[in-house]
Ligand code: SF4
């Protein structure tokens with residue numbers, strides 16, 4: 150992990166080890182719930198989530214004024230760490246996602262500023278290191294440009310739909326892509342969001358802390374505003390329904406989920422042409438590629454190996470199973486809905 | 492294909508496998524590749540793993556395949572079913588085929604074989620004898636086909652070297668054995684890219700998806716200074732050479748662009764894509780699980796060998812890739828167009844019994860335009 154100064158932790162709080170940070174500062178979570186002064190920070194944390202939920206970027210108190218800064222920095226970090234505690238306690242997934250995204254946007258601004266910093270080499274080095282460590286992109290500065298290897302560039306740029314991100318619309322020379330500091334940081338926006346999201350999801354949920362309840366409840370009701378009810382009909386098994394819903398929402402379905410969905414529908418006799426449109430909403434949709442991949446699975450392209458739908462057991466290990474009572478006694482999603490002979 | 496013709500070709504292929512095994516390139520890291528082969532009139536055997544060139548030789552001699560293939564991908568377990576192979580990485584491959592170049596000469600040297608009654612004619616839409624529309628097309632590529640494909644190969648190599656910084660030692664060019672060329676790129680930064688990423692490289696090489704803004708034409712308040720310079724590198728430079736023609740034409744051409752506007756400029760870019768984009772087969776480059784004809788093997792569509800072109804300019808496939816003997820054989824040939832092999836002209840033949848050198852007989856039998864007498 151990177152070694153971070155106070156200043157950096159405030160800008161990139163997701164890089165810090167939360168427990169360690171609190172211990173270093175000599176605080177416990179309980180104190181935040183009971184001490185009236187510290188409780189202000191829970192309110193700040195709640196606001197930080199609320200702002201994110203509304204799709205805005207949290208305006209920090211960070212300023213260039215040194216005196217103000219000294220006291221603002223820890224508050225800034227605490228409000229982030231407490232926000233995570235609140236989110237974990239309320240278990241509101243939609244809020245976590247929105248929060249992660251907004252925090253990513255916020256960090257993006259700092260990264261961009263640090264990257265473009267000409268007077269302070271160490272700030273620039275940190276930004277370069279963050280990008281390299283978290284997303285394994287080698288950034289180098291050549292005159293006024295930031296250059297990265299073409300292969301690193303493509304791995305990230307394919308997540309964008311806008312034509313300007315296509316390699317053809319970039320300055321390419323000598324195996325490298327030339328970018329501005331803004332574009333460099335923009336390139337990792339999605340991954341930064343997923344990184345923060347993952348970090349929150351992987352952190353332990355503490356047990357309820359006295360003094361936190363009120364805000365946790367407020368979050369639970371806030372989260373209701375954002376989750377929509379989806380009705381799915383037809384006799385698809387729950388795992389398949391879930392995958393379709395994820396795609397319909399335009400969210401990212403992991404590779405294993407796409408594999409399951411495609412092989413399931415192919416086994417049910419759907420054609421590649423019928424299945425391709427399902428993936429239209431996926432954030433990384435590309436018709437040519439999707440068709441290629443489906444043909445590959447269907448065994449109609451070069452390899453001529455036909456892939457079969459994974460078993461329920463396999464899907465359980467991949468966290469793709471959402472079994473209901475109707476799933477009883479079946480070992481493959483393909484058996485779902487077939488009446489058993491009693 | 493009838494038994495007699497198969498026997499004839501098998502004997503010749505076998506002889507080639509014995510005498511020219513040195514031409515085979517079993518590819519680096521042979522044991523991580525997937526191999527496959529086909530025999531005459533039968534299906535594909537794949538998911539084969541070979542330890543070294545000795546095993547390859549054994550496979551050739553035991554099976555006398557009509558075609559031999561090898562993956563561009565490297566796997567942990569090449570002989571397991573596809574989803575258990577564990578894909579590691581893949582060389583970057585390009586396929587340039589004369590049939591994709593829209594060449595006017597093609598009309599003249601494509602013959603149609605009716606799938607219903609076997610009638611052979613230059614009529615490619617409908618059989619003149621039984622009116623069936625199921626026509627199998629066979630092309631006997633001409634010099635124009637070869638020269639045009641070579642031009643595309645040179646364009647491709649130029650981009651690989653100057654834009655992608657691939658060193659020439661890591662680029663190998665092969666005649667495909669039929670109508671085009673295969674270009675292999677080894678040890679590049681692209682080895683571990685998946686098919687989505689490779690599709691981006693394809694669009695780049697084909698000059699597809701270019702935005703007017705990035706090539707100088709802004710939508711609002713267009714400005715002469717943002718157009719590329721004649722000496723620029725990359726696609727901006729290539730585009731300016733295409734659009735201006737000469738350095739001194741720059742100013743005049745830009746004035747023209749500015750007066751005809753944004754959407755016309757987009758048309759110019761599309762036109763440029765057709766003219767200066769490299770005409771590679773996108774599906775081949777994107778495919779990271781495919782098996783490709785093995786360098787050194789015979790292409791059963793023609794009997795010619797897929798061999799390496801050390802010097803592309805001088806390379807003449809219809810001489811340099813033709814390895815069969817001059818010994819005369821008798822065949823019944825039905826080939827309405829003429830062709831050239833080893834600098835000799837052959838045909839046209841109208842269902843006649845002839846005595847011709849083995850290499851030419853192989854070519855015709857492989858194309859289904861002759862049978863052994
Ligand atoms: S039990 Fe099987 S069919 Fe049911 S949700 Fe899980 S994986 Fe799908």
Ligand SMILES: [Zn+2]
Nearest residue numbers: 605608618621
């Ligand atoms: Zn016919």
Ligand SMILES: [Zn+2]
Nearest residue numbers: 596597633636
């Ligand atoms: Zn031709």
